[in-house]
Amino acid sequence: xxxxxxxxxxxxxxxxxxxxxxxxxxxxxxxxxxxxxxxxxxxxxxxxxxxxxxxxxxxxxxxxxxxxxxxxxxxxxxxxxxxxxxxxxxxxxxxxxxxxxxxxxxxxxxxxxxxxxxxxxx
Amino acid sequence: xxxxxxxxxxxxxxxxxxxxxxxxxxxxxxxxxxxxxxxxxxxxxxxxxxxxxxxxxxxxxxxxxxxxxxxxxxxxxxxxxxxxxxxxxxxxxxxxxxxxxxxxxxxxxxxxxxxxxxxxxx
DNA sequence: TCATTATTGATAATGATCGATCAATATTAT
DNA sequence: ATAATATTGATCGATCATTATCAATAATGA
Numbered sequence: 001x002x003x004x005x006x007x008x009x010x011x012x013x014x015x016x017x018x019x020x021x022x023x024x025x026x027x028x029x030x031x032x033x034x035x036x037x038x039x040x041x042x043x044x045x046x047x048x049x050x051x052x053x054x055x056x057x058x059x060x061x062x063x064x065x066x067x068x069x070x071x072x073x074x075x076x077x078x079x080x081x082x083x084x085x086x087x088x089x090x091x092x093x094x095x096x097x098x099x100x101x102x103x104x105x106x107x108x109x110x111x112x113x114x115x116x117x118x119x120x121x122x
Numbered sequence: 123x124x125x126x127x128x129x130x131x132x133x134x135x136x137x138x139x140x141x142x143x144x145x146x147x148x149x150x151x152x153x154x155x156x157x158x159x160x161x162x163x164x165x166x167x168x169x170x171x172x173x174x175x176x177x178x179x180x181x182x183x184x185x186x187x188x189x190x191x192x193x194x195x196x197x198x199x200x201x202x203x204x205x206x207x208x209x210x211x212x213x214x215x216x217x218x219x220x221x222x223x224x225x226x227x228x229x230x231x232x233x234x235x236x237x238x239x240x241x242x243x244x
Numbered sequence: 245t246c247a248t249t250a251t252t253g254a255t256a257a258t259g260a261t262c263g264a265t266c267a268a269t270a271t272t273a274t
Numbered sequence: 275a276t277a278a279t280a281t282t283g284a285t286c287g288a289t290c291a292t293t294a295t296c297a298a299t300a301a302t303g304a
Contacts, residue, residue: 164263
């Protein structure tokens with residue numbers, strides 16, 4: 001018998017997909033308990049780990065903040081609202097970034113996070 | 123009697139200034155012990171806290187990495203080498219960044235980190 | 245339905261960072 | 275130099291996020 005399809009996995013996976021923004025472990029636990037009141041924190045961690053290994057999920061790390069997770073999507077960056085603490089996805093990127101890196105350094109990846117006040121909080 | 127000028131504070135402050143790149147607590151402890159063999163970890167934390175509060179130091183947070191510290195300097199970003207784990211300062215920024223943020227969002231700050239292979243490791 | 249076993253939930257354990265404690269030490273004003 | 279006391283170093287403890295443990299539960303194949 002291989003991997004089983006449990007209610008917990010379904011709830012957690014769907015929840016992250018439908019969130020529309022990166023979610024933290026605590027958010028997943030709280031929202032998830034709205035569907036399954038006895039959902040355990042260990043199951044949340046285990047499911048996240050599975051989805052990460054399967055390449056369906058990616059971590060969103062905001063410095064000095066808890067890790068969040070979102071469905072894998074094309075290259076993009078994030079905006080964190082300092083008022084409501086929500087994290088938004090921003091589309092695209094700008095090619096001029098590369099000009100900041102001196103000769104001899106090879107860039108393989110980059111992360112960019114904006115901080116400020118979001119539309120809802122303005 | 124106010125704040126005292128101790129050897130520990132001098133060593134730690136000078137060490138960070140002269141490092142030329144952001145340093146971690148462990149680096150400070152190790153390099154510092156080269157000058158004062160009995161330097162304690164608590165003193166390193168205390169001195170960092172003092173310098174942060176005094177506005178002379180700023181934290182450099184690389185996602186998923188230990189916190190580093192560097193002397194306060196003009197707006198700039200960082201490059202982390204995935205080979206040697208060193209963090210480099212990059213000068214300047216690009217104004218095109220703002221175009222990535224949708225209308226209604228007010229940017230107050232931003233952080234940008236490049237990852238890849240540095241000149242020495244290439 | 246039933247047996248097998250992957251998975252779960254509760255919680256203990258871990259690991260890491262950093263603050264608190266306190267006797268010993270070193271700096272400063274006199 | 276000396277007294278007053280800020281600071282230190284060693285260590286313990288608090289606080290997190292995350293993992294390990296294990297009996298109980300539930301999904302699957304027969």
